[in-house]
Amino acid sequence: MKRKGFTLIELLVVISVVALLLGILLPALNKARGAAYNVICRSNLRQYGLTMSMYTSSYNETFPDPHYWLFKDPAAPSMGQKHCQWHNISLRPDGVLWGDGETTKIHMCPNFYKLSKRYAQNHPYHDSSIEIHPLYSYSMNAYLGLELFDGVLKTSEVINPAGVFVFTEENMWPIPGLTDSVLNDTVMLSRYPPYETVDISDMFGTLHRARGSDLTTGSANLVFVDGHVESVHIGDEDIDKAFRLSWPKSRIPE
Numbered sequence: 286m287k288r289k290g291f292t293l294i295e296l297l298v299v300i301s302v303v304a305l306l307l308g309i310l311l312p313a314l315n316k317a318r319g320a321a322y323n324v325i326c327r328s329n330l331r332q333y334g335l336t337m338s339m340y341t342s343s344y345n346e347t348f349p350d351p352h353y354w355l356f357k358d359p360a361a362p363s364m365g366q367k368h369c370q371w372h373n374i375s376l377r378p379d380g381v382l383w384g385d386g387e388t389t390k391i392h393m394c395p396n397f398y399k400l401s402k403r404y405a406q407n408h409p410y411h412d413s414s415i416e417i418h419p420l421y422s423y424s425m426n427a428y429l430g431l432e433l434f435d436g437v438l439k440t441s442e443v444i445n446p447a448g449v450f451v452f453t454e455e456n457m458w459p460i461p462g463l464t465d466s467v468l469n470d471t472v473m474l475s476r477y478p479p480y481e482t483v484d485i486s487d488m489f490g491t492l493h494r495a496r497g498s499d500l501t502t503g504s505a506n507l508v509f510v511d512g513h514v515e516s517v518h519i520g521d522e523d524i525d526k527a528f529r530l531s532w533p534k535s536r537i538p539e
């Protein structure tokens with residue numbers, strides 16, 4: 286008895302159905318993967334908040350200088366190009382919060398890692414001799430542990446611990462209208478009122494839940510002084526909100 290195989294038309298129909306199903310499922314899978322990455326990132330920041338709480342408890346409620354929480358001497362010649370330290374795999378954490386010299390996953394948001402493979406080589410002042418091996422993706426509030434910008438040194442000086450962030454995510458790309466700066470150190474300096482200068486200030490990242498291909502529409506995860514984690518989106522109209530999430534005092538400077 287002669288065995289009948291598939292006809293060309295039948296094969297084409299099957300291939301079409303499979304392609305249709307993949308077209309339906311892949312966006313859902315990508316969305317689910319992004320959500321899982323976001324959960325990991327939030328967990329990392331909770332650990333950051335716990336580590337900061339342990340540090341301040343050990344040092345008379347005093348915050349570390351935000352320039353030195355990850356690296357002991359970020360300005361040293363051996364550290365290489367400042368703007369490339371976040372992806373310089375030859376560096377090791379030796380700062381006051383993580384001084385064990387180990388590079389751990391806690392310092393890296395998976396969404397940041399994934400996007401860095403696509404966009405990192407385009408970041409400002411990139412040194413092409415330093416390969417893209419992301420090391421960290423979080424930065425500390427510049428108004429905590431530093432008097433230079435009229436900030437506070439102690440946790441007791443923070444008026445609203447649940448409303449002031451201590452660590453956040455930054456982008457590796459600028460956000461038009463908000464900032465020309467990107468992740469280039471371990472400090473996040475929100476634009477100071479009256480919000481006139483765009484290029485010298487930092488801004489919360491837009492790594493999560495972006496609408497379509499517009500990466501500037503997403504949100505960042507923040508861990509606050511009291512230890513809780515929130516997601517925040519800052520748009521063109523929210524520059525004042527960004528500063529208020531950073532400012533630890535009651536009186537807003539004029």
